[in-house]
Amino acid sequence: MTDEPRTLAPFGRRTVAITERRELGAYVVLAVADTEGPLPRAGQFYMLAAAQRWGGGSDERPFLPRAFSVLRAREAGAGVRLEFMLEAVGPGTERLCELAQGDRLHITGPLGVGFDRPGDGRRALLCGGGVGTAPLAIWQDELLARGAPAPALLGFRDAAHAPGAELLHNARVATDDGSHGHHGLVTDLLAEELDADANAVVYACGPPPMLEAVRALCEARGVACRLALESGMACGFGACFGCVVPLREGGYLRLCVDGPVLDGARLAEVPAH
Amino acid sequence: MTDEPRTLAPFGRRTVAITERRELGAYVVLAVADTEGPLPRAGQFYMLAAAQRWGGGSDERPFLPRAFSVLRAREAGAGVRLEFMLEAVGPGTERLCELAQGDRLHITGPLGVGFDRPGDGRRALLCGGGVGTAPLAIWQDELLARGAPAPALLGFRDAAHAPGAELLHNARVATDDGSHGHHGLVTDLLAEELDADANAVVYACGPPPMLEAVRALCEARGVACRLALESGMACGFGACFGCVVPLREGGYLRLCVDGPVLDGARLAEVPAH
Amino acid sequence: MSVAFCGLRLAHPIVNGSGTFDAIAARRAFGDALVEHFPFAAFVSKTITLEPRQGNPPPRLYETPAGLINSIGLPNKGLRGYLDSDLPELARLPVPLITNVMGSTAEELCTLVEALDDRDEVDALELNVSCPNVRTGLDIGADPVELAAVLREVRPRTGKPLIVKLTPNTADVGAAAQAAQDAGADAVSLINTLRAYAPHPERAGVPWLGNATGGLSGPAIRAVALAQVREVAGRVAIPVVGMGGVQTGVHAARMLEVGATLVAVGTESFRDPAAGTRISRELDDLFAKSGDNIG
Amino acid sequence: MSVAFCGLRLAHPIVNGSGTFDAIAARRAFGDALVEHFPFAAFVSKTITLEPRQGNPPPRLYETPAGLINSIGLPNKGLRGYLDSDLPELARLPVPLITNVMGSTAEELCTLVEALDDRDEVDALELNVSCPNVRTGLDIGADPVELAAVLREVRPRTGKPLIVKLTPNTADVGAAAQAAQDAGADAVSLINTLRAYAPHPERAGVPWLGNATGGLSGPAIRAVALAQVREVAGRVAIPVVGMGGVQTGVHAARMLEVGATLVAVGTESFRDPAAGTRISRELDDLFAKSGDNIG
Numbered sequence A, B: 001m002t003d004e005p006r007t008l009a010p011f012g013r014r015t016v017a018i019t020e021r022r023e024l025g026a027y028v029v030l031a032v033a034d035t036e037g038p039l040p041r042a043g044q045f046y047m048l049a050a051a052q053r054w055g056g057g058s059d060e061r062p063f064l065p066r067a068f069s070v071l072r073a074r075e076a077g078a079g080v081r082l083e084f085m086l087e088a089v090g091p092g093t094e095r096l097c098e099l100a101q102g103d104r105l106h107i108t109g110p111l112g113v114g115f116d117r118p119g120d121g122r123r124a125l126l127c128g129g130g131v132g133t134a135p136l137a138i139w140q141d142e143l144l145a146r147g148a149p150a151p152a153l154l155g156f157r158d159a160a161h162a163p164g165a166e167l168l169h170n171a172r173v174a175t176d177d178g179s180h181g182h183h184g185l186v187t188d189l190l191a192e193e194l195d196a197d198a199n200a201v202v203y204a205c206g207p208p209p210m211l212e213a214v215r216a217l218c219e220a221r222g223v224a225c226r227l228a229l230e231s232g233m234a235c236g237f238g239a240c241f242g243c244v245v246p247l248r249e250g251g252y253l254r255l256c257v258d259g260p261v262l263d264g265a266r267l268a269e270v271p272a273h
Numbered sequence C, D: 001m002s003v004a005f006c007g008l009r010l011a012h013p014i015v016n017g018s019g020t021f022d023a024i025a026a027r028r029a030f031g032d033a034l035v036e037h038f039p040f041a042a043f044v045s046k047t048i049t050l051e052p053r054q055g056n057p058p059p060r061l062y063e064t065p066a067g068l069i070n071s072i073g074l075p076n077k078g079l080r081g082y083l084d085s086d087l088p089e090l091a092r093l094p095v096p097l098i099t100n101v102m103g104s105t106a107e108e109l110c111t112l113v114e115a116l117d118d119r120d121e122v123d124a125l126e127l128n129v130s131c132p133n134v135r136t137g138l139d140i141g142a143d144p145v146e147l148a149a150v151l152r153e154v155r156p157r158t159g160k161p162l163i164v165k166l167t168p169n170t171a172d173v174g175a176a177a178q179a180a181q182d183a184g185a186d187a188v189s190l191i192n193t194l195r196a197y198a199p200h201p202e203r204a205g206v207p208w209l210g211n212a213t214g215g216l217s218g219p220a221i222r223a224v225a226l227a228q229v230r231e232v233a234g235r236v237a238i239p240v241v242g243m244g245g246v247q248t249g250v251h252a253a254r255m256l257e258v259g260a261t262l263v264a265v266g267t268e269s270f271r272d273p274a275a276g277t278r279i280s281r282e283l284d285d286l287f288a289k290s291g292d293n294i295g
């Protein structure tokens, strides 16, 4: 595939400085100045590690770098400004979330293959939640810049997380606890949207149960979907064979080189981890 | 020995806050508020570790706590204010030196046995250098408070380290590079002092070659000396049998429970590490 | 959460690893508080040999990523010194006493075991079989056949519970455990330290440790310990004392889950002298919180 | 700092550990820069088996203190797939090619070795003998006698250099190395991963890995690797490829100092894809700085 949405990464890891850190409810957004890397495609990711004290957290971790979807990217100064959206869920994200402006990160990327355009006159429908909001933000930027509509549906746990919705334009929000927007699942909103107009490609990213619900809904309605999945990764560039996801046709695929964005039709189910 | 200079430690490690951090040339002085511990004796030490991110430094270390002589101690507020003098020489001391006021430390101590008083009408003569200055400071405080004279001779590498001498009152200083005080070894000064009045007990702490020179000088002149030694320690309370020092009479002694202050006469030589 | 172990009743499942806690020295540092708040449910002595040993020349310690290499070399006062001066002091501890012994021949071990069998203060014996065979240079415990032969001689010499501390430096720790059980061991304990080398941090080609090689312990080896404990617990019916890198109640729970009856804490006590108390409390909290569904 | 190894001349002593770098996938991620700045002085393929394998069910990875447990399960296209589709691509790399193979019987290994012997693209072969013997369940490589028997069958099938990758899960790695040398191996490599267990981080008593157990790599095992490499290098005359937790030029220098001729980098490439280049440069700097007295 020569025209798959994959921008090649410079070989090796490089060290960049954090230029901005801001909090958005429970989330942290880090911006870095990447002077050596290219503009990434929406849906691609980077492997990140703090340049200092990557280790010594709970259970003497982290040790390996962690994968993060690019939230936003633009040319800035001599290079590219990259943004990432983080939630502290363990020793790696905790360390990254405590970093401040001026601290340095090791980054490798952009990696993997991102979102492809809807085509065939279909509209894009963005659906996600939690930190899965990140790849949808850069994708919405690109769609809007092309003049394409890019309605977004986002689900969050509660009021502490709902501010994540500010990262997209005009997102319809659902919260599990009803504190913001629709009280319930984001797939309720997706079903409504597809009821109204099913000639769409759904672009989704979020926790596995949400992605599985999206996949099942799209399958049931014969709607195309592209899912940006997660899995545990050690390397991010196909070296370790650790990040595999089982395919409907049998066998496995390495999410870091053949994903993280997959055609939902290739999966029998979105794996739980 | 019931009247050895050993104050017992509360059992277990406790967590204290750093109340002050200041730099003194190449050294860092940390003060902590120890609300649960007693006043230590001069020459005793504590095992210290940062409560956060103790690990993840160079070579994925530190892991074990590190031993530090108490530099100064006094009752303050509800507990005791302890001061330590640090030089960054590896991953453990680097981490401790980067801590700021408000950061927390795990501490265990006071540990080991400290300096005993000169007795027999002899005067105390303090001699040391580098971070070996620390136990001499608290010892000088105690001697001076008792109205005893406590002249001090200190050796440092260079101008960056010489400010360590400010921790003692009226110290005569020698530097290896001649940038401050006597150009040469602190044992040159010690020989002068003993020439003038040999009815003394020498209290010494410093790098092994300096301590060995002090020991040999005192042995040659039949002057009593008390050496505060260092050795690699894992536990600090006699559990690991790792910190042993060979004795003149044969066999080993655990520096953490039987030292760190030893009668120089017990050693054939101060070990290199 | 009291536990039955080889006929003993322990207040909780946390004990110390042999050679990682000297109750007598700790009392010198911490005073009676050590006895009043003794961190372990039983006290395991360091390894006692027939003759006194001074141990290896220093340096004896080397810090590794999340671990520690030691080459202490089993310093101890020898059997006589232990019986005469240590045992009376250790008997004052508020917990059962397990004495760990090592010998390079079956005869030596028999002498040690018989002498300890005579003493009421001793509640159980642990055999450290990581002693190199003088002929092969390999640990006695590495060869199941040799291990069983030694145990068949030693076993009849005592009626006290006999724990065999297996060596982890072997192809098939399960077979060694099986051999120990077949030869009459009441329990097995593992893992001892992994054979390791510490290069001098500043000088090329020179070993750091006085004895050149040593044994690796701490969190670095926890995953290896869990695999071996799991393997052994799946193989034998006798109780297993699991150890290796345990730092928290969660780690202890993992050891119990893979089949250990007791959990020993070694290196973590160096970081936190009261680690045994903390870990047993954390374990209690886990059980309280989730019943059988440990955190 | 070029190095002679089994008749090959390598630009520097740093190669990759088998299964820890997929040059074909890396080229998809990094493009031609990967080939232009190839980080290793030789490329070692992942383990190839006679038949294709999908590998183990996920999760396949578990992070430990300063280490990684993997249970990848040797996914590969099988011999045919490797010869037909991978080998032509790998031949475009600017460095010699070492193909790593594994078989559960001597016959399987012979078939693999003969097929690779036919191919000019392959400069050397590495035998992964950490494959469990179907009868005993133990690694073939754990028993020196069994290892020698297999090698005596395989050795005559190729004139290319034959490296035996020893298993570290054994009582006496020196004896295994000796057996390999006696049976005609041109070199030995070690250490492979240590057998390890990864508990589920949230659910009690449940294994995390799809395959329950896996192998531990990374800095956590470096001290064990140094001990085994030192032991082996002291025992055999053939060259040794040392690996296990190497992250820096200093670590590589330590491996060379204890007797390795080449140093392989595995897990560190996951943290830094160009680690091989960095480490070989750091090694150069060390040599430049201190002659033989490596930093």
Ligand SMILES: Cc1cc2nc3c(=O)[nH]c(=O)nc-3n(C[C@H](O)[C@H](O)[C@H](O)COP(=O)(O)OP(=O)(O)OC[C@H]3O[C@@H](n4cnc5c(N)ncnc54)[C@H](O)[C@@H]3O)c2cc1C
Pocket (backbone or CB within 6 Å): A045, A062, A066, A067, A068, A069, A070, A084, A085, A086, A087, A088, A089, A090, A091, A092, A093, A094, A131, A132, A134, A135, A229, A230, A231, A232, A233, A260, A273, D061, D062, D063, D064, D201
């Ligand atoms: C392509 C991709 C894109 C991603 N994008 C984002 C993003 O934009 N923002 C964001 O916040 N996150 C993102 N993630 C997820 C992020 O990578 C993880 O949250 C992060 O790796 C967690 O690391 P941690 O150390 O904080 O937590 P961990 O302790 O690693 O825990 C995270 C999960 O890993 C598992 N786990 C627990 N312990 C272990 C262990 N010892 N070894 C292995 N697994 C363990 C458990 O399932 C746990 O819930 C992305 C992941 C991928 C693959």
Ligand SMILES: Cc1cc2nc3c(=O)[nH]c(=O)nc-3n(C[C@H](O)[C@H](O)[C@H](O)COP(=O)(O)OP(=O)(O)OC[C@H]3O[C@@H](n4cnc5c(N)ncnc54)[C@H](O)[C@@H]3O)c2cc1C
Pocket (backbone or CB within 6 Å): B045, B062, B066, B067, B068, B069, B070, B084, B085, B086, B087, B088, B089, B090, B091, B092, B093, B094, B131, B132, B134, B135, B229, B230, B231, B232, B233, B260, B273, C061, C062, C063, C064, C201
């Ligand atoms: C009783 C006592 C009192 C002390 N008081 C003070 C004090 O007041 N102020 C002060 O600054 N320091 C003091 N020290 C010394 C201090 O404990 C050490 O400087 C500290 O432990 C160094 O730790 P690190 O991680 O910074 O360096 P390390 O990396 O531990 O290096 C320090 C030294 O340890 C050795 N070493 C290197 N690598 C390793 C390794 N992997 N494992 C084991 N050893 C290694 C080398 O000899 C090296 O020079 C005292 C020590 C003792 C025993």
Ligand SMILES: Cc1cc2nc3c(=O)[nH]c(=O)nc-3n(C[C@H](O)[C@H](O)[C@H](O)COP(=O)(O)O)c2cc1C
Pocket (backbone or CB within 6 Å): B240, B241, C016, C017, C018, C019, C020, C046, C047, C068, C070, C072, C074, C100, C128, C165, C190, C191, C192, C193, C216, C217, C218, C219, C221, C243, C244, C245, C246, C264, C265, C266, C267, C268
């Ligand atoms: C400093 C030190 C000394 C040890 N001494 C002994 C010993 O005398 N006898 C013994 O059987 N095991 C000894 N061990 C092994 C421990 O009992 C334990 O098996 C090992 O350290 C693994 O546990 P840990 O990771 O919790 O330390 C020693 C370990 C250390 C670190």
Ligand SMILES: Cc1cc2nc3c(=O)[nH]c(=O)nc-3n(C[C@H](O)[C@H](O)[C@H](O)COP(=O)(O)O)c2cc1C
Pocket (backbone or CB within 6 Å): A240, A241, D016, D017, D018, D019, D020, D046, D047, D068, D070, D072, D074, D100, D128, D165, D190, D191, D192, D193, D216, D217, D218, D219, D221, D243, D244, D245, D246, D264, D265, D266, D267, D268
């Ligand atoms: C993810 C992963 C996959 C591996 N696959 C193989 C393999 O296919 N064949 C093999 O011989 N060794 C394999 N190994 C072992 C490595 O080659 C190496 O021996 C080991 O990881 C120790 O080196 P390190 O600590 O630098 O990683 C693998 C290791 C890892 C981490």
Ligand code: FES
Pocket (backbone or CB within 6 Å): A232, A233, A234, A235, A236, A237, A238, A239, A240, A241, A242, A243, A244, A254, A255, A256, A257
């Ligand atoms: S993360 Fe290593 S192969 Fe995908």
Ligand code: FES
Pocket (backbone or CB within 6 Å): B232, B233, B234, B235, B236, B237, B238, B239, B240, B241, B242, B243, B244, B254, B255, B256, B257
């Ligand atoms: S430091 Fe452990 S016995 Fe002294």
